[in-house]
Amino acid sequence: MATTMLKALNKSLHDALDEDEKVILLGEDIGTLGGVFRVTDGLKSKFGEHRVVDTPLAESGIVGSAIGLAYRGYRPVVEIQFDGFTYPAFDQLVSQLAKLHYRSRGRVKMPVTVRIPYGGGIGSPEHHSESPEAYFAHTAGLRVFAPSSVEDAYSMLRQAIDCDDPVIFFEPKRRYHEKSTAELLAPTPDGSPKAKIIRPGEDVTVVGYGPTTYTLVDAAKAAEDEGTSLEVIDLRTLDPLDIDTVAESVKRTGKLVVVHEASRTSGIGAEICAEITERCFDYLEHAPLRVTGFDIPYPPSRLESHHLPDLDRVMHAVDTVMRHNEATEGAAK
């Protein structure tokens, strides 16, 4: 039977609450209402108001109190209702949650998961469509997960909750209704998720995560019709960043396109392009390219289709790195 990403996330939280009494959920409207997206639907009635806690409307308060609960041995999972409401909690995330294990010299663990529905494409007003992942990937002490598939939504959320480090867990909200018939599997105990080649190819490595992964698969299908073979990599985690998997691919294809909704400057794409240039310089046939949101505040939704990387912009970048390839081959003849 097909399951949606929403249902997979709900089941992940359910199973975590069921297996470990120290798991506790906190957030605005997550209890009685079941969350504005219904990710926590039914959990309060099953596990009670002390396990699934409706909080006052204060994001810093939510993250800060989760830290206090972790001091007491809980494994809090907090929901920030929308990406753009994360920033009131910035101190608690980057100066407290991220640093307490280091500050305490390993004596205090912070197994806190911060769920953030993120990204655009749903026609929302300001502050409901942002992609703030780079701030957190930049902060030592935090892990950043960004699943794209229904199965990963389930298993990676379980991994995040099981992890003794804080995890910022980005949920691709415009893909919440994607369906899959794949079995939802509990994660294997060893290690955090690696990047995954979700579609093998030979000519260009295209890298994305979260919501753009679907766009990349569409691009690979379109490119195939034109005789170009794209290798699609889903990063899955932005910290740690699995550069090894990307580098191994680029050494075969010689070409790299990185795609994300977040702004371009100092983004995840910039980091990947720099790492790949350092590690694969002699293999590269074209400069790595980025296809990203623009360096602008998130625009009004009637303009968001221009801002979000779509199939055409990804294909344009693929064509650019391929045309250079053709020109080089032509010159060699």
Added chain:
Amino acid sequence: MSTQHIDVAAGCLPTHQLLNVDGKRIPDEELDHYLKDLKEADLADFLRDMVVLRRMDNEATALQRQGQLGLWAPLLGQEAAQIGSVRATEADDFIFPSYREHGVAWARGVKAEDLLSVWRGAQASGWDPNEVNIACQQIVIGSQALHAAGYGMGIKFDGGKQVSVAYFGDGATSQGDVSEAMVFAASYQAPVLFFCQNNQWAISEPVHLQSRTQIADRAHGFGLKTWRVDGNDILAVYAATKAALNHARNGLGPTFIEAVTYRMGSHTTADDPTRYRKSEQLEEWKAKDPIDRLVKYLHEMGADVQSYEQRAQNAADDLAAKLRAAITTMEDPKVEELFTNVYAEKHEPTERAAKNYLDYLADFEGGE
């Protein structure tokens, strides 16, 4: 804005004072009850604690001047507020301190040299929070109040009998996190004590810049049971803290204490208070000194004050000598510690960065 004659709203809460500046005992209908178990020996211990703490504080300032510490935040003048409150807690009450609560940590058993090691820059923290039930000290103003609220929510949810205690200053009451912490604690009726040492100054900013009402009145507005006490009166501080902890343990929810005291020293050793406050104010507060006041009271009681003072002095001398020896011979941490404990679980990029840097350093060893 003139700094003269600022009228802070008088507020509706009285300021409890159980010992006046002359060491005379003032009856207090509400709080006297909480002193009934205190013996003369306990008061002598309070005296010893405050004398030793003041000596530790002075020694730390001296060590900073001599280049042994990077910085120090003196607590001079706040001895009664810290010792009186922490001595009222049970060992399993969990405390979330700011960076000036040296007396609180020390009274809970943290060694002075471990406290100072952080200010030397030798360690990221000086104690194991799980051993002494005190969180790591907090430097971002007010952030720890939310941790205390969350810890208290946990006590409430799992049915514990402890109380969670947040320490912070008057400046912190302007931070959103402190307000949010009071909202959260009140919403869940969590066993949390918010203990505010109003020491009149946030670096150079006087308390009226933070609040035009008494700080205690603000807490009252969040629905917290609140006391305002003379923070240089160790009996008032101790009794009010006992009352607050009792309130929480009886399931009656969060409380707030404003301990009115004075930061007699600088904000830190990098600060120069002569730039922003008049010496008359310091003189005025010296007359309210918390240690002198307890000594006067012990005299009033007819206690053998000289022997108590001698004992306290000996303990202070002993601590100061050992502290100086420990700090001046303290080794720097190993370079590997740069990369240790960034994450609790395996994190390959950090491991790679550590290996690269250590290999780089090793290239120089025994080199040309």
